Amino acid sequence: MSVPPPGAHNRRVRTPNPTAGWEIARPARPSAPGAIAMAGFRIRGDGLSELRAIPHPAVTIVVDFGERPLTVSEAGGGSRSGSLVVGLGFRELRVRADLLEAVQVRLSPLAAREVLGVPLAELGGNVIALEDLWARDAGRLRERLHDAHTWQDRFDLIDSALSQRLRARRSIEPEVAWVWQQIMASHGLARITDLAERTGRSRQQLWSRFGRQIGLSPKRAAMLVRFDHAIHRLADGHPPARVAAVTGYADQAHLHRDIRAFTGATPAAAAAEPWLAADDTAWPTRMVTGVR
Known part of the structure; x- marks a missing residue:
């Protein structure tokens, strides 16, 4: 797979379902906190109703801003909707992908506790509503993302929210x-x-x-x-x-x-899952392994 040049914002990938179009955006410049990588997703097409989420060595934050809320189903039968946090090493999650609009953050576990305000041992591989961690700030952020005009505006909003939660003191030995x-x-x-x-x-x-x-x-x-x-x-x-x-x-x-x-x-x-095919477009530099 080819890696897009750094200045390229919006790309489309073809999923196994030819009727499902993906728009993938990423920041034109690096996010301020070095451990954080972001990508924006807009998936249109009723032919692609559900995708398997593939575990990744990162804590995942997804802030949705579309008309239809993000919905994640767990292997045990439960489901959650709205903006979410997914712990490191989750298992067997499925995402309802039709009409999805969201910004996803892959967060190094070296920075995750400071950003989320919860020990990762407590988070585990669970799926938690972002509002449970950020309270009303999560709803305000979602509204501002919805009202933003460009992807870069949305990335800047996310970057600001994350930066405010990163403290100078590191909690990781x-x-x-x-x-x-x-x-x-x-x-x-x-x-x-x-x-x-x-x-x-x-x-x-x-x-x-x-x-x-x-x-x-x-x-x-x-x-x-x-x-x-x-x-x-x-x-x-x-x-x-x-x-x-x-x-x-x-x-x-x-x-x-x-x-x-x-x-x-x-x-x-x-x-064969489409998320893997999208990785080199959404995350061309891969995860940063430390906190700068």
């Missing part, structure tokens, strides 16, 4: 932040025991601190990052056996088990 960065940089292949030794912590101490501050154990975080790397390679058309070999899985069956565990789908079905 340097050792924990470094371990997360190493997991991301290695695509999930870094040995957790080696990382613990290099921080001067015992394995037990690292797992406790990391889990409390990131919301996942180091092992689970590495599995999520490795899965993300692998599923994108599958979406790019690489053979499953080759993907398993280069992304650190024991074999193709191991890769298949992880994909089903994270998505509830077969590798072929998960890799």
Whole structure:
């Protein structure tokens, strides 16, 4: 997949359903807080009623502003509507995608607690209404996005709201932040025991601190990052056996088990999801691994 040039704002991608048109926008300039990446989505077309959300190594904020509210259905049968926060490492979520208008934020867990005001260990992989965290500010932001005239105006509004919530003091310990960065940089292949030794912590101490501050154990975080790397390679058309070999899985069956565990789908079905095809347009620089 080609990566669009930095100045390109609005792009369309063709989903497997040819009647469903996607408009994808991204900021013309980087967001002020270095850990935050944003994209705007407008999906028109009744032929595409539901999409599978693919887990990603980021906390997700979605602020909807269209006439029809965003609706997310969970594997257990529950659903939520409106602007939402989705925790790190969620599982088996489906999004009603017809007539969707929203700005999505992929937020590094190194900044998420400050922005959201809730420990990530409490957030877990759950879906929470943004109003439960931001109270009336969430509704005000939605109204302002609805009234905005351009995507860049909407990005500026989101950027301002997020920046106001980022404090100078960081709540993530340097050792924990470094371990997360190493997991991301290695695509999930870094040995957790080696990382613990290099921080001067015992394995037990690292797992406790990391889990409390990131919301996942180091092992689970590495599995999520490795899965993300692998599923994108599958979406790019690489053979499953080759993907398993280069992304650190024991074999193709191991890769298949992880994909089903994270998505509830077969590798072929998960890799064909339109969200993955949109990633190189919506998130051309990928996630930033640290907080600047």
